[in-house]
Amino acid sequence: MLSRTADHLYWMSRYVERAEGLARMIDAHHRMSLLPHAPASLRASLQSSLAALDLENLYHAHHERIEARLVFEFLIVGQGWGGSLIDCLRSARENARAIRGTLTSELWETLNSTWLEARTIAARGQIGAETGQFVEWVKERSHLTRGVTIGTMLRDEAFHFSRIGTFIERADNSARFLVARRDDLQPGADAGRVPDPFEWSVLLRALSAFEVYRRRYREVITPLRVAELLILCDDMPRSLLRCTREVYRNLRAVANDQSSETERRAGGLHSTLHFTRLESLIERGLARFLEEFLAELYALGERVAVDFLLPPIEV
């Protein structure tokens, strides 16, 4: 397969997943804003989420105050920073368009009509009033895209590169979700300040993990159990363990002459998670672990680009 085609497939999937991740993050806060809550704690949560996404400075370049409506607008349709949810949907579609011949027509049409509709919705200028519905719609379109990908694409290289993009991005999103709650994840946090149980159940719902949590733990929601679910639970489709397993598996399927080191690093990342327990991670410090994980994931993405997507020119 052309390296450029693989590149577009990889980024197409990353952008779809990123849009979904943003939608889930916004959804969580939108749900929180409906709770009988102190506005200060909602603002604090938004602040730390922006920080976890490395968007604090960008946001403050546009707005002084953290305010739910402004943050939602910034993340969904905000102009001038290029990473809004709408931008992600456009980028997904532009990457797909560049390789539409490689995609099944169903997949291309799904991405194309998602973008066309998103553009119409954005043009209506009602995002403030329609935030809940909109992020719900984004999630549905993401589910549809994933279903069409899995249901129609040949299991060849194209599929594997698309999946590598999906899982690298999803691992990134899950890790940042936890980074945003780092204060609740300090050692002994459970004993000290009591985190708001409603807030955490809202978070779980936004990650489609509420029922999963109940089934698995049958106990009150605690931040450390949530962390365990999102990091180490192999059955949980959004957990870091699950995502890194998929990255590794798909990388092996496309291995070439120069990719063995990348494969080793991906396998290393996965096995670290596979052979650890939450207690050891807490001992090392969860926040530190998450930072290191994000750095290693980023490096892995860079390696994938060099090995497969942008091979150096040899003339």
Added chain:
Amino acid sequence: MAGTFFATFPPGDAAYMQAYDEMQQRDGSPRRHYAQYHDWLGRQPPSRIAQKRAEADALFHRVGITFAVQGEELGAERLIPFDVVPRALPNEEWRRLERGVSQRVRALNAFLHDVYHGQRILAAGVVPAEPVLCNAQYRPEMQGVEVPGGTYAHVAGVDLVRDAEGEFRVLEDNLRVPSGVSYMLENRKMMMRLFPELFASHRIAPIDHYPELLLDGLRSVAPTGVADPTVVLLTAGAHNSAYFEHAFLAQQMGIELVEGQDLFVRDDLVYMRTTRGPRRVDVIYRRIDDDYLDPLVFRPESMLGVAGLMTAYRAGRVTIANAIGTGIADDKSIYPYVPEMIRFYLGEEPVIANVPTWILRREEDRAYALAHLPELVVKEVHGAGGYGMLIGPTASRAQIEEFRARIAAHPERYIAQPTLALSTCPTFVDEGLAPRHIDLRPFVLCGRDVNVVPGGLTRVALGRGSLVVNSSQGGGTKDTWVLES
């Protein structure tokens, strides 16, 4: 009952009084090959047609059959309006056109080979040397280069129009990177989807084997010694106006759609960069202009091409289709000589005539044209896409005077033709069914053999009275039927 749509048709619109209508005779009765369709259309409730038209629009949008518009916001995409009334040709008439366009492209290929080798035709004085050799489209780099099978134009689009007498004529040849074939194919798919009953009741010649014929032709011109050639389609990328077509054809042929950055040249061989390392490329079906192909030889600032491609090409290690330098044969300054080329190379009489043309480089032609500008169409010889053109009867006095000055300054840059009353075909516009001018572009494939799929692309000028069918200027398209009886 006279029929819902035809009650007011033909409306006797003065703008179309001169034109030959493809469907109806002067008395309003349908031509024989259209009789059944005419009857069917008359029985359709307007609401059904309106619903089908909306359905077609929605489908084209969803599938993304769009073209990018130059000069508008980056990435702006538009639909090419599709009209649901087909353009039909009886089989006998088509057979003649097919013979005519094949003959013409064979002669043009012979001309290209001659120009880049012995230049017999210039020596014989049949075509003057000056407009050939002093033309930007003439590529001295191609002099003496052998191309497989001596074929230069592998894909040609010959634009035909029908004049007021009902006679087909060649309006121009497109031998560089002719486009539009994807619309021909998609329009057919759309018609079959919207009106399957019409395909059951008519015997319409199929066209969907075009990609197969194209691939076959491209493989047949691979460099000698390559047993199983790898063919790629070279595009300028997703922002090119014809990108949809590039992606579509690559997909239909099952070949890679590459950009310049995907290819590189090493030791006179062309490779593409893949996830498993470099892979040899033997035939490049390029859809970018000569000027951008190789920054080492042509425009140095071009980011679309491949450095070193020309060297590999001259060494015979890769085939480029269409060949470099075909623009010299479809230049408007050469067009008037094509009938002579047919006689010179093939010893045949042209099956389809040219439009009468005044060559303004010639003094007596120029005198006539300058005296009759308000009646004539004046074209810039290097212009394309309906730009750089004066349509006398609809031009303002200022526009006419501007062209007069331009002709006086550079007569060699212009040709003039009578304003043709292009034939019309009933078309749905805002006011309902109305006549609109159309043309026809059959696609001629030259590889081992010459092939033409039945019909071609019918373009329609949607503005009332307009003669400009180009999609960049408000033209639409129709499905084109060759009816086997």
